[in-house]
Amino acid sequence: MSRLIVISNRVSAPTADQPGAQGGLAVALTAALREADGIWFGWSGDTGETGELKFETYDGVTSATIDLPEQDVEEYYDGYANRTLWPLFHYRLGLTEFERDFQGGYERVNRVFGDVIGPHIQPDDLIWVHDYHMIPLGWVLRQRGLTNRIGFFLHIPWPPTRLLTALPEHRRLVEALFAYDVIGFQSDEWLETFHDYVISEMGGSIGKNEHITVGGRTIRAIACPIGIDAKEFVASAGSSQARTTHARMVESSIGRSLIVGVDRLDYSKGLEEHFNGYQRYLETHPDAHSNVYLLQIAPPSRAQVQSYQDIRAQLDALSGRINGAFADIDWVPLRYVNQGFSRDMLAGVYRAARIGLVTPLRDGMNLVAKEYVAAQDPEDPGVLILSQFAGAAAQLGNALLVNPYSPDDIADAIERALAMSREERIARWRPMFENVRDEDVIWWRKRFTKALMAVPIPA
Numbered sequence: 001m002s003r004l005i006v007i008s009n010r011v012s013a014p015t016a017d018q019p020g021a022q023g024g025l026a027v028a029l030t031a032a033l034r035e036a037d038g039i040w041f042g043w044s045g046d047t048g049e050t051g052e053l054k055f056e057t058y059d060g061v062t063s064a065t066i067d068l069p070e071q072d073v074e075e076y077y078d079g080y081a082n083r084t085l086w087p088l089f090h091y092r093l094g095l096t097e098f099e100r101d102f103q104g105g106y107e108r109v110n111r112v113f114g115d116v117i118g119p120h121i122q123p124d125d126l127i128w129v130h131d132y133h134m135i136p137l138g139w140v141l142r143q144r145g146l147t148n149r150i151g152f153f154l155h156i157p158w159p160p161t162r163l164l165t166a167l168p169e170h171r172r173l174v175e176a177l178f179a180y181d182v183i184g185f186q187s188d189e190w191l192e193t194f195h196d197y198v199i200s201e202m203g204g205s206i207g208k209n210e211h212i213t214v215g216g217r218t219i220r221a222i223a224c225p226i227g228i229d230a231k232e233f234v235a236s237a238g239s240s241q242a243r244t245t246h247a248r249m250v251e252s253s254i255g256r257s258l259i260v261g262v263d264r265l266d267y268s269k270g271l272e273e274h275f276n277g278y279q280r281y282l283e284t285h286p287d288a289h290s291n292v293y294l295l296q297i298a299p300p301s302r303a304q305v306q307s308y309q310d311i312r313a314q315l316d317a318l319s320g321r322i323n324g325a326f327a328d329i330d331w332v333p334l335r336y337v338n339q340g341f342s343r344d345m346l347a348g349v350y351r352a353a354r355i356g357l358v359t360p361l362r363d364g365m366n367l368v369a370k371e372y373v374a375a376q377d378p379e380d381p382g383v384l385i386l387s388q389f390a391g392a393a394a395q396l397g398n399a400l401l402v403n404p405y406s407p408d409d410i411a412d413a414i415e416r417a418l419a420m421s422r423e424e425r426i427a428r429w430r431p432m433f434e435n436v437r438d439e440d441v442i443w444w445r446k447r448f449t450k451a452l453m454a455v456p457i458p459a
């Protein structure tokens with residue numbers, strides 16, 4: 001059996017310091033790594049001179065990380081990944097920064113990864129590279145003579161061609177993708193926008209069986225939506241910590257309906273829009289005041305990037321304005337919490353919420369929507385309100401789908417969700433739960449690795 005090699009910016013395999021699996025991706029990949037005697041490579045998250053890889057094997061899974069010098073972190077991670085590619089791929093041209101130094105740092109770090117990882121690859125290893133931090137890595141590995149089967153999965157959206165061409169080196173970036181054998185996208189929509197670029201900018205053609213040809217090179221590009229570890233999440237919702245949290249929420253709600261939002265503090269998540277939609281609901285439903293409240297959990301992320309500091313300041317001001325305008329002596333309409341909680345606690349909060357409000361402006365997938373569905377009580381589930389612009393909307397069509405840019409749309413959906421009968425809630429929830437359960441993270445991993453293993457091994 002081939003070994004599986006996973007390469008991503010950060011490694012979330014369990015270690016002696018952090019023995020628990022870090023989220024669904026870690027669960028899916030560590031199980032596969034353990035079975036296939038694999039290695040998970042990435043950045044340690046620490047700054048320092050790039051030296052040797054640090055290997056650690058814990059619970060049958062090996063991870064290998066390197067430190068990166070401060071300048072590399074600034075240019076590759078804070079710069080090109082988070083200030084160029086992330087906003088651009090989320091359709092936010094106005095927030096995208098175009099700096100040659102960022103691009104230089106990005107390519108340099110990808111070369112470093114290729115240099116340090118390359119010697120550890122064996123001829124029949126299956127290599128799986130993840131996300132926008134690592135787009136050129138496949139190409140770098142090919143330059144070093146590797147003929148292995150190499151796949152790439154993009155966790156975020158693929159942008160429309162007209163937007164992508166605003167990136168000075170767009171052609172170079174996409175050409176590098178053709179070093180891979182298989183490329184995976186979260187949804188058909190991102191796959192189609194990729195096709196559009198390949199046809200219109202590269203003169204490529206789309207063939208049978210998801211094949212794409214440019215010049216003499218044919219690769220396969222597939223839609224392969226990521227799931228959550230549904231089994232684990234259902235168990236989490238039944239854990240003692242989840243039950244205690246659920247009871248705490250019910251008690252502190254004193255009969256009011258809880259609307260919950262859980263999002264990394266990121267401008268792509270549409271937090272401002274979802275506060276605006278809630279505010280519109282409060283303005284247009286004065287009778288509902290004190291029957292409902294919104295709990296927004298938003299752990300800060302990428303706090304060293306200016307646009308993230310800006311969104312945080314805007315949300316602080318907006319939440320203050322909403323509470324200032326609507327709060328009563330015994331009712332606060334919005335609880336805005338800037339910290340993270342354990343998964344079990346989150347599961348308890350999801351289960352206590354009559355509405356899960358998920359309104360990203362663009363999102364590759366959005367796992368919170370799936371977690372909300374997984375955590376519900378089958379006999380009395382809540383209602384998911386979901387942005388039509390999340391990748392998850394393609395699978396969770398029984399949610400109340402909204403346009404997050406429209407406060408009226410969000411307000412109407414809140415009204416509809418609060419009035420929804422138990423029968424309708426169950427009828428909407430059940431097919432969504434079946435999807436979350438069946439197309440889970442293990443299904444996703446198998447679907448991708450199967451496509452990669454189907455690639456003929458070069459003679």
Ligand code: GDG
Pocket residue numbers: 023155156226262263264297299339340341342343346363364365366367368369371
């Ligand atoms: C990228 C793509 C794609 C959040 N707060 C807490 C917490 N979380 C967890 C959630 C969820 C995860 O973080 C967030 O996942 P998302 O999918 O919503 O978003 P991104 O971080 O932007 O992820 C996205 C994903 O990659 C996978 O491919 O779906 O589209 O942008 O699991 O639960 N977890 C804990 N405490 C918190 O307070 N423990």
